[in-house]
Amino acid sequence: METLFFILSWTQPTINALAIAALSLFFLWMLGGRFLMPAAWGRFADSHLVYSFRRDAVAKGSLGILLVLLVASFACPWIAPTNPYDPASLDLMMAQTPPAWMEGGEPDQLPAFVLGADDQGRDLLSTMLYGMRVSLVIGIGAVLLQAVLGIAIGLTAGYLGKRVEMLLMRLADVQLSFSTLLVAIFIGAMFRTAFGVASYERLAVPILICIIGLAEWPQYARTVRASVLAEKKKEYVEAARVVGLPAWRIMLRHILPNTLSPVLVISTVQVANAMMTEAGLSFLGFGMPVTQPSLGSLINTGFEYLLSGSWWITIFPGALLVVLILSINLLGDFCRDVMNPRLYKGM
Amino acid sequence: MIAFLIRRLLQACIVMGVISLIGFSLRHTVGDPVREMYGMSVSAEVRAEARERLGLNDPIIVQYFRFLKNAVQGDLGNSLFYQKPALEVILSKAPATLELVFTSALLITLLSVPCGIYSAIHPRRLLSRIILGVSTVGVSVPVFFTALMCISLFSITLGWLPSFGRGELTPLFGGAWETGFLTWSGIKHLIMPSFALTSIMLPLFIRLVRAEMMEVLQMDYVKYARAKGLSERRIYWVHAFRNTLLPVITVGGVQLGILIAFTILTETVFNWKGLGGMFKEAVDRGDTSLLVAYMVVVGALFVVVNTVVDVIYGMVNPMVRVVGRK
Numbered sequence: 089m090e091t092l093f094f095i096l097s098w099t100q101p102t103i104n105a106l107a108i109a110a111l112s113l114f115f116l117w118m119l120g121g122r123f124l125m126p127a128a129w130g131r132f133a134d135s136h137l138v139y140s141f142r143r144d145a146v147a148k149g150s151l152g153i154l155l156v157l158l159v160a161s162f163a164c165p166w167i168a169p170t171n172p173y174d175p176a177s178l179d180l181m182m183a184q185t186p187p188a189w190m191e192g193g194e195p196d197q198l199p200a201f202v203l204g205a206d207d208q209g210r211d212l213l214s215t216m217l218y219g220m221r222v223s224l225v226i227g228i229g230a231v232l233l234q235a236v237l238g239i240a241i242g243l244t245a246g247y248l249g250k251r252v253e254m255l256l257m258r259l260a261d262v263q264l265s266f267s268t269l270l271v272a273i274f275i276g277a278m279f280r281t282a283f284g285v286a287s288y289e290r291l292a293v294p295i296l297i298c299i300i301g302l303a304e305w306p307q308y309a310r311t312v313r314a315s316v317l318a319e320k321k322k323e324y325v326e327a328a329r330v331v332g333l334p335a336w337r338i339m340l341r342h343i344l345p346n347t348l349s350p351v352l353v354i355s356t357v358q359v360a361n362a363m364m365t366e367a368g369l370s371f372l373g374f375g376m377p378v379t380q381p382s383l384g385s386l387i388n389t390g391f392e393y394l395l396s397g398s399w400w401i402t403i404f405p406g407a408l409l410v411v412l413i414l415s416i417n418l419l420g421d422f423c424r425d426v427m428n429p430r431l432y433k434g435m
Numbered sequence: 436m437i438a439f440l441i442r443r444l445l446q447a448c449i450v451m452g453v454i455s456l457i458g459f460s461l462r463h464t465v466g467d468p469v470r471e472m473y474g475m476s477v478s479a480e481v482r483a484e485a486r487e488r489l490g491l492n493d494p495i496i497v498q499y500f501r502f503l504k505n506a507v508q509g510d511l512g513n514s515l516f517y518q519k520p521a522l523e524v525i526l527s528k529a530p531a532t533l534e535l536v537f538t539s540a541l542l543i544t545l546l547s548v549p550c551g552i553y554s555a556i557h558p559r560r561l562l563s564r565i566i567l568g569v570s571t572v573g574v575s576v577p578v579f580f581t582a583l584m585c586i587s588l589f590s591i592t593l594g595w596l597p598s599f600g601r602g603e604l605t606p607l608f609g610g611a612w613e614t615g616f617l618t619w620s621g622i623k624h625l626i627m628p629s630f631a632l633t634s635i636m637l638p639l640f641i642r643l644v645r646a647e648m649m650e651v652l653q654m655d656y657v658k659y660a661r662a663k664g665l666s667e668r669r670i671y672w673v674h675a676f677r678n679t680l681l682p683v684i685t686v687g688g689v690q691l692g693i694l695i696a697f698t699i700l701t702e703t704v705f706n707w708k709g710l711g712g713m714f715k716e717a718v719d720r721g722d723t724s725l726l727v728a729y730m731v732v733v734g735a736l737f738v739v740v741n742t743v744v745d746v747i748y749g750m751v752n753p754m755v756r757v758v759g760r761k
Contacts, residue, residue: 266693371703
């Protein structure tokens with residue numbers, strides 16, 4: 089049990105290592121794509137997607153904001169003025185310090201306390217940056233889990249059909265008809281009562297990823313199944329079957345790649361949804377603990393101080409969360425409009 | 436039609452069975468009824484005797500069927516905190532939540548239909564762009580943050596609206612239902628919570644109405660009506676809008692059920708004494724019986740809403756009936 093805790097508790101070094109790996113992979117892909125594979129890059133740059141993107145100011149703006157926020161959150165150990173996870177940074181004397189430009193602020197301590205301090209005297213800006221990283225890690229992790237579950241189930245249901253399809257899709261329907269938030273809250277409440285509050289808080293990040301992943305897979309399953317049904321009738325699948333390929337190979341190597349574009353389209357919006365659910369759970373107190381707050385739990389802490397006039401603890405993290413989700417949603421809308429052929433033909 | 440109805444009802448029963456199974460296993464694994472009854476300070480013999488009397492030593496299947504039998508008769512166990520039957524607690528809290536959900540549903544219907552239709556008819560006008568822009572922003576703001584902003588603006592800065600509670604209540608039906616609709620204070624307390632709850636669903640509904648209306652407007656029969664020289668208003672409201680309603684009602688019915696989930700967040704912020712707030716308190720207090728009871732009741736509510744919506748859809752749309760006969 090202890091080893092499990094050890095592996096699962098997401099300590100600082102693991103998150104950092106993962107984040108650096110992801111960021112550098114991303115930049116390598118951007119740069120390497122351009123110089124190492126000029127042909128593929130050229131095809132990508134000439135595509136309908138890039139063309140529409142260049143002409144769409146909203147999409148460009150939101151991608152810009154999103155990139156800035158992504159880099160800021162994953163680079164937080166280097167750019168944040170203080171480390172909010174370090175118990176030494178807690179200073180109750182500084183609790184509820186207003187932002188630097190307000191009366192009672194601490195302008196001589198800049199860059200610390202630019203946006204004031206939270207109820208435990210942590211620098212609010214640093215706590216927000218670290219919190220945004222937690223929200224993003226949970227959002228992306230949950231979507232990966234949803235995608236894996238949903239794609240596997242949707243693919244199996246769509247390809248095998250008959251009884252299996254009936255069973256799996258009924259399950260998805262039933263789960264979808266209960267709002268995902270409610271399902272997440274139920275699973276969260278169950279985990280919390282079953283594990284006890286202490287271990288729940290130690291394992292909060294992986295548990296939240298599991299909860300949100302389990303609550304929202306039906307979206308993927310439905311999308312994938314719908315496209316599998318359309319692909320299954322095509323001749324290349326017939327051909328693969330005639331050649332005698334095993335079912336799993338036809339599913340994974342032949343049908344799956346052709347169903348990926350709707351999956352990508354819903355993925356952006358799903359990340360935003362997952363982050364919303366996480367914020368909701370944290371706001372209710374079923375999410376991230378105060379020691380490692382996400383944006384949602386920061387808003388929750390600030391709520392208690394809102395009535396006494398310390399508005400910044402709530403409003404700044406809330407605004408950051410809204411900007412983050414909004415930019416993801418706008419990008420998602422853009423992708424959906426561009427990649428949905430029915431729409432762009434009709435307009 | 437009857438075959439379709441039976442199949443749908445059977446499905447509802449299966450779903451309720453699954454919900455009860457989850458509820459039972461939750462109660463079985465998490466709660467300890469003996470400790471709930473006697474606390475910690477009883478001897479082992481009393482404890483063992485109580486276990487025998489409560490039937491906790493019976494096989495699990497027997498216990499599950501007993502749970503099922505009690506649940507069907509309306510006995511979902513006693514709430515640990517309130518020391519009352521859980522169903523009674525839930526029924527006493529339900530009116531508050533239902534009033535909130537009802538008000539929001541009304542607001543959503545009244546606002547989404549005109550907004551959606553306007554932006555479908557004139558997609559390029561400034562007002563439609565504003566409607567769509569606001570609804571995209573609306574989707575991106577978490578419901579509890581909307582609620583907090585409202586409190587911060589209207590209660591703290593301006594001091595216009597009260598920030599928590601339900602205000603003055605009037606008992607109806609001999610005290611079984613306490614309503615806030617009849618006093619000015621009750622309505623003032625209702626404004627912000629219902630607005631916050633509306634804000635989460637309204638954008639989805641506007642988009643739904645708009646998308647359906649746009650699709651209908653492209654159809655041949657609308658072109659034909661135009662060619663026939665009917666007035667624009669008649670085409671929009673009589674021909675197009677009626678065909679928009681069907682999908683909107685079916686999706687809408689299900690979505691309105693989902694509002695119940697968001698009451699948990701809204702009621703927590705506004706300290707609204709309803710089901711959502713009760714659920715959160717039950718989790719915080721570890722009140723397993725109440726939690727399970729809430730799950731079963733809300734699950735039943737969802738199943739009923741979904742079944743009714745499906746049946747209505749089946750009655751209106753002949754295609755479903757044909758498939759059902761096969």
